[in-house]
Amino acid sequence: MIVTCTEGWWGAVNRRTFSKLAGVLGLGAVLTRNTRAAMLAGHGAAPSGASVWDRYMLGSAYYPEWWPQTEWEIDFHQMHELGFNTVRMGEFAWSRFEPAPGRFDFSWMDEAITIASHHGIEVILCTPTAAIPPWLYQRYPDVLSGNDAGAYTYGGRKGYNPNSEHYLAACAQVVTAMAEHYGRHTGIIGWQLDNEPGYPPQLYDPISEKAFQTWLENRYKTLERLNREWNGAFWSNEFTDWSQIRIPRNSAEGGWQPAISLAYRRFYSDSFLEHLRRQTRVLRQHCQSQFIFTNWPAPTWSVDTYTAAEFLDATGWDNYVSAPGLSSFRRQYISSFLSDFSRCAGPQQRFLCAEQNAYVPPNANPEGLRLQAYGDLAHGSHGELFFEWRRPLAGGEEHRPSFIKGFDGELNPAKAKLHQIAEELTRLGPQLSRAKTVADIATLYDFSNAWAQGYGSVGDRNPRYGGEIQAFYFGLKVLQRDIDVVPLGAEFSKYKAIVASNLRLVDDATAERLGAFVKNGGVLVLNYRAGTQELDNSMRRALAPGPFAEIAGVHADAMLDLFEYNTENGFLDSKHQAELGFELAGSGVIYHPRTIVESLVLRGAEAVGIVRGGRMDGLPAVTRHRYGRGLVYYIGVDGLEAGFYEAIARLVGEAAELKPLLEAPDGIEVTSRRDESSTFYFLLNQTEESHTAIALPHPMNDLIGGRQGVTRISLGPLESAVLASSRT
DSSP states (O other), X not given: OOOOOOTTHHHHSOHHHHHXXXXXXXXXXXXXXXXXXXXXXXXXXXXXXXXXXXXXXXXXXXXXXXXXXXXXXXXXXXXXXXXXXXXXXXXXXXXXXXXXXXXXXXXXXXXXXXXXXXTTOEEEEEOOTTSOOHHHHHHOGGGBOEEXXXXXXXXXXXXXXXXXXXXXXXXXXXXXXXXXXXXXXXXXXXXXXXXXXXOSOOOOSHHHHHHHHHHHHHHHXXXXXXHHHHTTXXXXXOOSSGGGOOOSOSOSTTOOOHHHHHHHHHHHHHHHHHHHHHHHHHHHHHOSSOEEEOOBSSTTSXXXXXXXXXXXXXXXXXXXXXXXXXXXXXGGHHHHHHXXXXXXXXXXXXXXXXXEESOOOTTSOTHHHHHHHHHHHHTTOSEEEXXXXXXXXSSTTTTOOOSBOSSSSOBOTTHHHHHHHHHHHHHHGGXXXXXXXXXXXXXXXXXXXXXXXXXXXXXXXXXXXHHHHHHHHHHHGGGOSOEEEEOTTSOOTTOSEEEOTTOOBOOHHHHHHHHXXXXXXXXXXXXXXXXXXXXXXXXXXXXXXXXXXXXXXXXXXXXXXXXXXXXXXTSSOHHHHHHOEEXXXXXXXXXXXXXXXXXXXXXXXXXXXXXXXXXXXXXXXXXXXXXXXXXXXXXXXXXXXXXXXXXXHHHHHHXXXXXXXXXXXXXXXXXXEEOSSEEEEEEEEOSSSOEEEEEEEEEEEETTTTEEEEEEEEEOTTOEEEEEEEOO
């Protein structure tokens, strides 16, 4: 028997009634062939023969294993009604795919994929290796690793041990079976490896410790070399056997050697990269015309995602930046930074927003959902997958809001906004599918420096590496231009300006390449402690800026460290703390240091920022030096205020002759993408202020509003605009 949809059917039958009907009929409530064909039309599916990257993937995570089969039809129908064309499934379903060792059951997923396909929804299938089944842990407890509290016990997710041969063999078995079964399935467009690999960031177990020792032996070859490079004579840390080297955790007074801590972070990254490579090799053997990617929790956290681009077809990240409008508009630049990072880490600039909040809290403007979706598109995303369709009836995320607001089948209060997002992105996404971002500003990001200094965030008292990188990136947004976030091995010559903040660990070759960049006309930004360390985290025999001293025309002969001297520990009283500041270019604006003030000595550079207050009053704080045809800015301080980094960015923009892509008020983010015929401009109002009649430099087409030849554009609170200009 077949249930046939007629016009108005869904409005007359609610979820509960339909579920009962489907149960009585003993089916997943499938639709007629003609109805299915009608549903497939006009919902953003790629045209016949087109690449999957020629359409915009819009959808959600969905877990059919949580729900009776009679409800799948309802869910996929609602997804179709909302305008979705993609669903992500399977990442935590190992126990359902393989309920016992070597016994596989794919029938339930087969049916889910069939129903999704009938509604015009294509599938990204996940390898389920992020949550191990009970039988695997029962057989081999070493498949789980541990943290400072000890070995993980069964329960929860992740925590798996990528150095356990038992875990890797089980992964190979389930991934091979899935690849053989689904590798040529026409309803599956891609694979997601695992789920948020590399988090939590600890592998503290005996097997990983032995693997770490082997990794060190392969890297250093001899203990003599390791002891020399690590300076093992310090605190009598000279090893005579590889087995003496332990995972760096819970040390006695003074902490672990910086070199071993960095080596462990590199080992940790390599462990997860090899785990993902193994899965990729299996899928490549059996799959046809299906892309492979993974969803990083954030692409900067714990695994070298630039290296992962060597074997993935795209990268992805899970965007859980808080709702727009509830905090400073600059907070949304976290999303911008991580999307730009993902774009630069993805082959051919391909990346997905693999998870995006499907709701905003009731005290937030629902327009923020749309703004975040357009933010991902503006930075080059090829898809937006929300999390999640329905929250579970039980489990660790049972209170997490989702598309379905409760358990009655109704969409959450942002329903109208979600419909708008789906309609607009399904329409606009394909128009932008071949448009690339062409940036002339770059921020350098280096994992070795991140692991050596700690990630941190902008709001931390100690922002560490990631926070300082983001602070400079946020500042650069005032230039209203595109920004790349690239590794040290990137080609520098295509940029006009490069910010290389916190570049402490650097080799001579990279220093020489940056010197050549400046000599040939580029503008380079360095900051405190630049070039002071070797790649193994040991110190160079040179004061900051080390190998950059010639091109920077300055050196630091002393430093005030505000972690050592501050009012909290009494080393610095409030009077001396309050009087300490610095001023840029005679602006009269006093900024305040967060953690560092270097005592700079000019060696050809000029001071464009001056320390104000105390015995350091009048010393250079920020310098500028001409080298060849370019300039080097050296920043000997860090700042508490966002305005400091914006002021630095304006100096850089003026020196590099960087004009805005479009002139817009503060708080409106401007980016662009271009293809062979058009340049697309994005204006994202990150504030809750309205901006009317923003003048455009020439007539453009308003792609959201469908207007031709507009010369002015207005943006309400948190609204976005996409404009197109012919390049001919």
